[in-house]
Structures are given as structure tokens and as C-alpha cells.
Amino acid sequence: MLIPRHLSHKPIYVMEEYNTIDGYFNEATTDARGLSIGIAQWDKGYNKDISAKVWRYTGEKWSRQSEELPLHRVLDLAIMICNVKKCIVTDSLREQITVQGRNKEVKIADDQNSIDAQNIINTFFEEKKEILDERLIILSKLLKELGY
Numbered sequence: 353m354l355i356p357r358h359l360s361h362k363p364i365y366v367m368e369e370y371n372t373i374d375g376y377f378n379e380a381t382t383d384a385r386g387l388s389i390g391i392a393q394w395d396k397g398y399n400k401d402i403s404a405k406v407w408r409y410t411g412e413k414w415s416r417q418s419e420e421l422p423l424h425r426v427l428d429l430a431i432m433i434c435n436v437k438k439c440i441v442t443d444s445l446r447e448q449i450t451v452q453g454r455n456k457e458v459k460i461a462d463d464q465n466s467i468d469a470q471n472i473i474n475t476f477f478e479e480k481k482e483i484l485d486e487r488l489i490i491l492s493k494l495l496k497e498l499g500y
Contacts, residue, residue, distance in 0.1 A: 364402075
């Protein structure tokens with residue numbers, strides 16, 4: 353199924369039929385049908401704001417729950433995932449990062465029991481290891497190829 357080209361977000365690069373590789377969701381249960389990088393829906397015709405979008409399809413129509421994010425937020429989420437994984441590997445409850453000259457902590461939320469929350473995350477990363485590690489290896493390889 354092709355993702356729409358006539359809506360507010362204007363795809364430039366697309367990954368269609370994303371449902372066939374949507375991590376631990378199987379093809380029959382996921383509603384994520386495509387990914388795109390394109391002109392953001394909030395751009396207002398200036399063609400300067402680029403966003404990433406996950407296109408969701410309910411089986412009958414394209415969903416209003418499709419998510420669109422500025423690219424820096426997509427990267428911030430990838431950084432956060434890597435920092436959470438680092439917390440697990442180093443058995444730490446928090447990790448410090450510096451972005452835009454400001455120090456930020458990635459830590460277990462204050463309202464969570466740290467031991468329970470840590471066990472939940474550890475279990476998730478262990479159960480989804482194959483799927484997550486494959487993507488992290490691809491990300492690492494691409495970053496190295498780009499000189500990072």
C-alpha cells in the first residue's frame with residue numbers, strides 16, 4: 353500500500369510497506385504502514401521544515417494518529433534509547449548527555465520505583481534484543497560510513 357502523497361506532510365523519501373518489518377509487531381497487528389521524510393505539515397509552503405512521519409492505516413483509512421516529528425526529535429529519541437541501553441549495560445539509574453550546550457539527564461522517572469522500572473526496561477531490552485540490536489548495528493554502521 354502506498355502512503356498518501358496528497359496530505360499536508362509531503363513525502364520526499366519513503367519506506368513503504370513498513371508493516372512487513374515493524375519490529376516485534378507482526379504484519380497483521382501493526383497499523384504502521386510506512387515511514388517518510390518530507391516537508392512538514394506545519395511548513396506553510398516555505399519548503400524549509402523537514403519532518404519524519406510514521407503513517408498509520410486502520411484497515412479502512414489513513415489514521416489521524418499518524419505521528420510526525422521534526423528530525424532533531426527523531427535523533428533525540430535515538431540518543432535517548434542509546435542512553436537507556438547504556439544505563440542497562442553499566443547498571444546505572446541515570447546517564448548524562450550534553451545537547452546544544454546544555455547538560456541533560458536520562459534517568460528513571462521520579463514517580464517510578466527504580467528497581468521495578470529498571471527490571472521492566474531490562475526485561476524489555478532482553479526480550480527484544482535481536483530486533484533492537486539489529487537496528488542499533490545498522491545505525492552504528494551508517495554513522496561510521498558518514499564519518500561520525
